[in-house]
Amino acid sequence: MADEDKDKEKKKGGSKKLLIIIVAAVVVLIGGGLGAYFAFFSGSGEEEAHPEPTPSAVVVAEAITVNLADGHYLKIAIGLQTTTEAHETVDTSKALDLVISQFSNLEVAELSTNKQREAEKAELTEKVVEAYTQEGHEYVMAVYFTEFVIQ
Numbered sequence: 001m002a003d004e005d006k007d008k009e010k011k012k013g014g015s016k017k018l019l020i021i022i023v024a025a026v027v028v029l030i031g032g033g034l035g036a037y038f039a040f041f042s043g044s045g046e047e048e049a050h051p052e053p054t055p056s057a058v059v060v061a062e063a064i065t066v067n068l069a070d071g072h073y074l075k076i077a078i079g080l081q082t083t084t085e086a087h088e089t090v091d092t093s094k095a096l097d098l099v100i101s102q103f104s105n106l107e108v109a110e111l112s113t114n115k116q117r118e119a120e121k122a123e124l125t126e127k128v129v130e131a132y133t134q135e136g137h138e139y140v141m142a143v144y145f146t147e148f149v150i151q
Contacts, residue, residue, distance in 0.1 A: 053083035053138045061092035063147050066100055070107040077147035080128065086139035094131045095143070098124060108150055121145060 063077035125143040132140035
């Protein structure tokens with residue numbers, strides 16, 4: 001009887017060692033997997049080669065009058081915040097064309113609140129920045145309304 005108890009205790013001790021070794025191996029494998037994941041895949045997803053553009057001069061375009069969709073008029077002038085990458089004076093023709101396209105389909109009611117104007121400005125800024133980006137270089141980074149009159 002005593003011999004049987006000793007054999008059972010030895011088996012229990014051996015299985016505990018085996019269990020500890022297995023748990024330790026699993027922990028090491030999980031740690032290695034997490035380490036590899038964070039080392040190779042935890043990037044922000046954006047290229048870090050392009051730093052934020054640095055603001056330079058503001059180029060002010062002449063005021064234009066846009067016919068709104070409901071028969072009213074919008075007199076608008078914009079300023080383009082250029083970047084230091086814009087070595088020459090920026091031609092405002094593209095931006096003015098985008099202004100006409102953006103606002104000619106709108107009615108006065110769609111521009112009556114500050115929130116609506118800011119939403120249109122944000123959309124216009126996105127289009128203008130895209131139009132003035134060439135080969136990954138942003139030449140314009142923001143659009144400012146310098147005049148905004150609805151009649």
